[in-house]
Amino acid sequence: MDNHDNITIQNFRTEKKGPLQRDYSDLIKINRGVYGSVYTCMHDVTKTTRCLKVYSKKMLKSSSQAEFKTEMDILKDMDHPNIYKIYEFYEDASNYYLVCEYLPGGELFDYMTENGRVGEKTAFIIMEQLLNAVNYLHKHNIIHRDIKPENIVLLTKNDPTHLKVIDFGTCKRFEDGEKFTSRIGSCYYMAPEQVMGNYDNRVDVWACGIILYVLLVGYPPFNGQHDKEILNKIVKQSLQFDDEDWSKISKDAKDLIIRMLEKNPNKRITMDQVFAHSWYKKFSSGSTSPKTKEILSRFTAFSNNSQLEKVLRVYLIQCFDLKKEVKELDEVFKAMDVNHDGAISKDELKAACKKLNITIDENRFLNFVDNNGDNEVNYSEFLGALIDFRRTVNKTQLQ
Numbered sequence: 001m002d003n004h005d006n007i008t009i010q011n012f013r014t015e016k017k018g019p020l021q022r023d024y025s026d027l028i029k030i031n032r033g034v035y036g037s038v039y040t041c042m043h044d045v046t047k048t049t050r051c052l053k054v055y056s057k058k059m060l061k062s063s064s065q066a067e068f069k070t071e072m073d074i075l076k077d078m079d080h081p082n083i084y085k086i087y088e089f090y091e092d093a094s095n096y097y098l099v100c101e102y103l104p105g106g107e108l109f110d111y112m113t114e115n116g117r118v119g120e121k122t123a124f125i126i127m128e129q130l131l132n133a134v135n136y137l138h139k140h141n142i143i144h145r146d147i148k149p150e151n152i153v154l155l156t157k158n159d160p161t162h163l164k165v166i167d168f169g170t171c172k173r174f175e176d177g178e179k180f181t182s183r184i185g186s187c188y189y190m191a192p193e194q195v196m197g198n199y200d201n202r203v204d205v206w207a208c209g210i211i212l213y214v215l216l217v218g219y220p221p222f223n224g225q226h227d228k229e230i231l232n233k234i235v236k237q238s239l240q241f242d243d244e245d246w247s248k249i250s251k252d253a254k255d256l257i258i259r260m261l262e263k264n265p266n267k268r269i270t271m272d273q274v275f276a277h278s279w280y281k282k283f284s285s286g287s288t289s290p291k292t293k294e295i296l297s298r299f300t301a302f303s304n305n306s307q308l309e310k311v312l313r314v315y316l317i318q319c320f321d322l323k324k325e326v327k328e329l330d331e332v333f334k335a336m337d338v339n340h341d342g343a344i345s346k347d348e349l350k351a352a353c354k355k356l357n358i359t360i361d362e363n364r365f366l367n368f369v370d371n372n373g374d375n376e377v378n379y380s381e382f383l384g385a386l387i388d389f390r391r392t393v394n395k396t397q398l399q
Contacts, residue, residue, distance in 0.1 A: 008314060008380070009380045010076055010077060012087075013075075013087065013088060015089055016089070019090075023043065024043060024052065026041060035056060035060055036054040037053075039052040041099075043087075048321040050099050050100065051099070051103070053097070054097055068096055068169070070171070071171065072098070074168055074173070079380050080132070080133055080136045080342045081334070081379055082129045082136075082164050084103060084153070087099045087100060087319070103153040103166070104156070105155050105158075105163075106157050108152035108160070109148075109149035111158065112218075115158075120216065120250060120283070127215070128280075128284065128334075129163050130163070130208060131274060131280075132340050134147065134204050135271045135342075137171070138201050141176075142171055143172055143200070143201040144165070144168070145171065145204070146167070146170040147165070149211060151167040152166070162323075162327060180198075181197045185203070190206075190234060191203040191234070196235065199265070202270075205268055205270070206260065206265075209257055209259075212260070216246075216249055221261065222234045222237060239257075239258060252278045252279035252282060256269075256274070256277050256280070260274070291328060293358065295328070295332050296358055296386075313384035313385075316387075317383050318380065322387065326383055329382070329383055329387065342379060343374075343378045343379070346363075349377065369381050369382075
């Protein structure tokens with residue numbers, strides 16, 4: 001088998017045939033929405049808990065059904081540590097079923113409500129993950145359009161060090177220069193041009209700026225008694241900083257918010273400029289953890305694995321819940337992904353190894369680990385190369 005036969009996690013994210021109950025049991029309802037319900041469930045093969053979203057076709061308009069299928073198409077391609085993972089989906093005469101990873105930590109909105117304003121370091125920890133996820137979407141020509149704390153979920157309750165963006169129902173693929181006209185989004189986080197109905201992916205930068213503002217002072221910059229008042233202020237009111245509330249917050253933080261909340265999208269800061277901003281660089285150490293050298297040393301062992309084992313590793317990465325095991329690897333991946341595009345290029349790999357005095361043949365390594373042939377290491381390929389499955393997956397689960 002050639003290493004570029006395109007055996008990737010996407011091969012396992014498919015529409016399954018047959019009844020859901022053939023693969024899942026122990027369904028427990030945890031939430032109900034306008035279009036359906038959310039359950040936890042047990043995947044009978046791997047014995048892992050997953051999240052099941054059931055969408056009623058009766059409640060979905062034909063246009064919404066098309067949007068659901070677009071969302072599935074987008075989510076199948078997502079491969080990033082801060083974007084939630086789907087496993088598979090089903091369809092019958094009455095419902096659509098989406099099976100995704102279970103994230104029990106609750107919404108970022110709940111964390112913000114319970115904790116109030118947070119310090120700049122904590123705000124950075126949250127924003128770094130969010131900005132990396134949004135930048136990954138934009139690099140893949142996807143606009144989210146509804147970035148808000150309710151669509152960001154923590155892995156562990158009250159721990160913002162690992163979070164994921166969810167709910168891609170408003171996402172759209174876009175061409176360079178393409179404009180959108182639908183007024184889609186959530187009131188507090190909509191950009192002025194979004195309110196006016198002529199916008200592009202820069203609205204996601206605005207929404208991230210709103211979240212940073214709220215994290216630092218505990219309330220949004222544009223408020224009101226009802227949606228109409230809020231939207232009017234977003235378009236017309238200048239950005240304000242209360243002297244008392246902002247007295248202990250750095251000038252760098254305020255400057256970044258001003259640039260992200262520039263009403264003219266042509267003058268608004270870009271994602272690349274956000275990552276280069278002084279506030280971001282102040283908290284972004286760019287350093288690696290003490291175990292980074294030991295972890296990266298596994299690269300050399302991986303290049304000697306058989307093709308069958310590499311395919312098996314792709315399957316295990318996609319099908320097993322390995323959140324606890326990947327947390328440290330996530331930090332290494334983030335440190336190596338210097339340009340924040342959600343993948344490690346040959347140059348980034350070479351730079352990391354040189355910094356840690358590790359000698360590997362980059363070409364040989366890429367030839368073995370790069371399953372989809374794009375000449376870089378994406379997130380799942382990185383995990384597949386470095387996780388020690390002998391410690392994380394037991395013999396019973398594999399059987």
